[in-house]
Amino acid sequence: MPSTTEPVPPVHGHCDPRFSAVRTAFEENFRDRAELGAAVTVLVDGESVVDLWAGWADAARTRPWERDTVVNVWSTTKGVTALCAHLLADRGLLDLDAPVAAYWPEFAATGKESVRVRHLLAHRAGLAGLREPHTLAQLYDWELTTARLAATEPWWEPGTRSGYHAFTYGYLVGEVVRRVTGLLPGAFLQQEITGPLGIDFTVGLDEKEAGRAAELVQPPISDNSELAALFAKLEPVAEAALGNPFVGAADANSPEWRAAEIPAANGHGTARAVAALYGILARGGRCGERQVISPEAAERVREGQGRCRDLVTGAGFPHETELGLGLWLSGANGSYGPNPRAVGHDGFGGSCGLADPEAGISLGYVMNRMGWHIADDPRKMALIDAVYSAL
Structure with missing residues (x-):
């Protein structure tokens, strides 16, 4: 994102003096990296050391x-959806090594009878996108979308490598959650995690909350041919994952998007909420005084499924990456700081959740001016670098 040298708006909240570099990086994001409105929260051992917000909604x-402004965090939602599945596994209600068809019998069609639940969590199910055209209106239809996923054949041999399931992840993991509990993942999340813990995060957004939602702003692109050129570079599976359908900022600002259940991409929350949810994984399954999942379940999220060049994100992120069971490992790339076993998830446009159990750190970063980076937006990386420089 090009420098704009814009004036820094007033920054609100608090920042422990030890982490003053984070405040500096946050201000530089506005001055030098075209930030519009944003918030960042850092927790250390569950205690808030940074909680800042600034700019325009x-x-x-x-x-x-404002302090309670919420925004769509796109794929940062995936880590929260994965947490729902791990909670069920921790309770003995879901076996991550079982075939998906054990919970969702229709899923066994077209050679998918051996696809395991762990393959869904690690983007290794071969179902990164639908093969037949799928409109945005159809994406809002849970029953139609999950039925099509159950009927479609994989793009590659499941379990052999990752291919980022941009939208389908939420329907795949989410339908397993629904088959086990009878609840869509958003309702299960509210009932079991965010409601009891008072965490301001939802899948979708209730109409009565629309007044505190930030407006997403698409990054400028010179013309349609530039966007077409971007998609022309994609392999068919990547094109299906990212463009069938293509969803932009204007779509995600609509009442229809907010009303839908899209557990891979329409989570709405504050930076404080993202830090709290990812903080469960940074603290061995704890949030405050409550043990949400066992330490063993929290550690399982970081169980690496093998490095590879991802079949979808590899177009714009060409080095090898590795997924755990629902989150990306920081690895040698340092996407989530210098600890290679830290984990996190980026959202389209720049948002991020991070969990580093060794350092006891979790971070939530949310914003409304979107960038074009597939991952590792410079604003996010500046904040993460500043956090670790303070340790």
Whole structure:
């Protein structure tokens, strides 16, 4: 994202003096990296050491970003959806090594009878996108989308490598959650985790909360041919994952998007909420005084499934990466700091959740001016670098 040298808006919240570098990086994101509105929260051993917000909640700059402003965090939602599956596994209600068809019998069609639940969590099910055209309106239809996924054949041999399941992840993991509990993942999350813990995060957004939602702003692109050129470089599986359907900021600002259940991409929350949810994984399954999942379940999330060049994200992120069971490992790339076993998840446009159990750190970063980076947005990386420089 190009430098704009914009004035730094007033920054609100608190920052422990030890982490003053984070505040500096946050301010630089506004001055040098075209930030519009954003918030960042850092927890150390569950205690808040950084909780900052600044800027504007809309493109016209008429609504200041407030303490309780929520925003769509795109794929940062996936880590939260994965947490729901791990909670069920921890309770003995879901076997991650069982075939998906044991819970969802229709899924066994077209050679998928041996696909395991862990393959869904690690983007290794071969179902990164649908083969037949799928519109945005159809994406809002849970029954139709899951039925099509159950009927479709994999793009590659399941379990052999990863291919980022941009939208389908939420329907695949989410339908297993629904088959086990009778609840869609958003309702299960609220009932079992966010509701009891008072965490301000939802899948979708209730209409009555729309007034505190930030407006997403798409990054500029010169013309349609530039976007077409980007998609022309993609392999068919990547094109299906990222463009069938293609969803942009304007779509995600709509009441229809917010009303839908899209557990891979339409989580709405504050940076504080993201840090709290990822903090469960940073603290051995704890949030405050509550043991949400066992330490063994929290550690299982980091169980690496093998490094490879991802079949979808490899187009714009060409080095090898490794997924655990629902989150990306920081690895040698340092995507989530210098600890290779730290984990996290980026969202389209720049948002991020991070968990580092060894350091006891979790981080939530949310924003509304989207960038074009597939991962490791410079604003996110500046904040992460600043956190670790303080340790």
